[in-house]
Amino acid sequence: MMYQDGQAVKLHGMVHSHRALGEITFFDLRQRTDLLQCVMNSDTRINGADQLRDEQAIRIEGLMQAEPRARGGFECHVMNIEVLSSPAETRPVHLGKRIRNVGLDADLSLRPITLRHQFYRAMFRLQEGICRGFRDYLASAGFTEIHSPKIVASGAEGGSNIFRLDYFGRKAYLAQSPQFYKQMMVGVYERVFEIGPVFRAEKHSTIRHLNEYTSMDFEMGFIETFADIMDVEEAMLKHLLELLGSEYKAEIELLEVKLPSIDRIPRVRFDQAKQMVAEKYGRKIKNPFDLEPEEERLIGELFAQEHNSDFVFVTHYPSKKRPFYAMDDPKDTRYTLSFDLLFRGLEITTGGQRLHDYQQQCDKMLAKGMDPTDFADYLMIHKYGMPPHGGLGIGLERLLMMLTGQNNVRYCALFPRDQSRLEP
């Protein structure tokens, strides 16, 4: 907010923190996104409570005064305070200090309150900004937003990491991704996107996995090669970072985020990346079919050093490790026309071209030991006609985690879900 010196104001907010210095009490008023420094003295009238306390909801009348030491250059000299509500108990954590003084576990248990810290207020404003950037760019590029079901009859990503539920006596699952549905919608609108929850019953606990997270997905038809998908992601990320830089300046500063700059994101084949890291860092290749987290980190490091890029597309993942809907590279069917995007050494996107031909998709299912009749609804689009197409999914919390330099993805979900956490 911009104020003028001497301006009379009527404002409202929560008492974020306060401290008395003799006759004078300073307090921070927590507004929608800002904190405003306020000053009261013995003349200030309080109605609705006998004294000022943290987490009271108040309305104030006062005069704005220029104060170079205050955030935003102004402080409010308060004449009247109306207390609308007072807490029943004193807040169990300090929110006034820049550094949060609780450990992650206590923090998570107290999330309804700890989220009121400026750290989190900035964090989840940036989360909003990422969604806006994603959506706005794709809308401008002719994508239609969709809402696909989360209760499903079969998993798209396979494996055992799927939540089961009883659906009126039938077995049902929580969607691991909107994969089937966004492909179906390519037949309808050619280009679609969705931001929504996905569910993974992964049993391992790591700093980068959540059992429920927000996936930003898009899928597009009439691609010439799977590089088209990377091109769209690259342009989207550029737009997104510009948006954050222009409209979320305060949050970027508060979290001391160094926004990456994107020119052209380097693209490297999976097998080459693996080889480069093995050579540069003297590592043995243990598993030729997948990247270990440490390898991803080193690929990120290598491309940061040698190509000055925080991002790198790793392409042509082995067919063995990609799902049944991935299109194999016709030049070498041991690899797929697919990619991951690594951001500062962590995978934040998986994408690629999908099979669109009915016979090819059935054959690949059979080769993987799957029965195409189990997927008759999905295969309808292949049977009755689909354009060449592909797409990707971006983990919102992971992107935010790497952007803000957190060491745990739980800092980047409002109310994270992991094996031990179903609350709050």
Place this chain on the structure above:
Amino acid sequence: MMYQDGQAVKLHGMVHSHRALGEITFFDLRQRTDLLQCVMNSDTRINGADQLRDEQAIRIEGLMQAEPRARGGFECHVMNIEVLSSPAETRPVHLGKRIRNVGLDADLSLRPITLRHQFYRAMFRLQEGICRGFRDYLASAGFTEIHSPKIVASGAEGGSNIFRLDYFGRKAYLAQSPQFYKQMMVGVYERVFEIGPVFRAEKHSTIRHLNEYTSMDFEMGFIETFADIMDVEEAMLKHLLELLGSEYKAEIELLEVKLPSIDRIPRVRFDQAKQMVAEKYGRKIKNPFDLEPEEERLIGELFAQEHNSDFVFVTHYPSKKRPFYAMDDPKDTRYTLSFDLLFRGLEITTGGQRLHDYQQQCDKMLAKGMDPTDFADYLMIHKYGMPPHGGLGIGLERLLMMLTGQNNVRYCALFPRDQSRLEP
């Protein structure tokens, strides 16, 4: 798209439908949102297939020619066709006709294909427009977008209509609404919104219920009365309808939607509305605590006739029928500071002011036979301080249903979930 007469074009799309008239074949090219009328003759070259078929993905080269009888005033005279993919089988439904010639059940079973009909393409573009309008208005009014968890430890709306799942050996539920979380976030950002899936295990099958639907929720702090919430909804709806009227003209026309105009939405007390309908239509009041669907319909009819309004806010619902977090009217605690919004006789919104005082909330829970210790996480916000606040939830599919005049909400969800439908 705007074209010039004689303009050379390169386009792509799916063959939506075609018919041969002697030497000439007309076909509709299904583009992202439009259909383009195309003409080919015996000179037109086809590569990649021996003939043109519906649901082929094609690239074409041709010349645009002014043709007043064609949609958009132009048709494309096609010189070259490159067929990128062909379906394995002929599409099981006609999509070319204006009227869909399949019943709802067959339609639902074939949704991956029937959604390609212009009816549905227009329908779900309008769905997108509604979400845009909701989001854009609220963002401009200082609301922050949030993503709350869908796997939860307890239901916010109570009752038996909740889906259960096993969460790593613990009992968990699918969120019936983001209620608890959006209230928590009012303490963080004052104003928040979310568009996301909610899950209701309702065992009755009606034309207006889905077991999974998309809820558009907002929640706002520092309200003076619960009328503030209705004011925001009213302004949001005005913005939304203007957006649809300006940016979704083609879809509005295709679906023959009569956009409602909003000046000031009438507001009537629940008990008065009930009485008015009883008098005007000679109905006996059977249940004084709830509105029957037929009563809602008649209230809608009455306000359409007498106040020329497609919308009506019904306020002050009985405490008995509102959830434990609803604030009672201090003037008469048998009623709550709450409302529903009826649109053309159907409830599309439930909202109201929430309790923010810890003791009052605990007391109300106890009076309803609930144990506050079961809701310790939720009650943290009341205990440690909350402003007066309230909010609402809008059923996206229902709003779309009433806007477009459908007789079944299943037409307004891409892949609806009901008791008998978990697929596609």
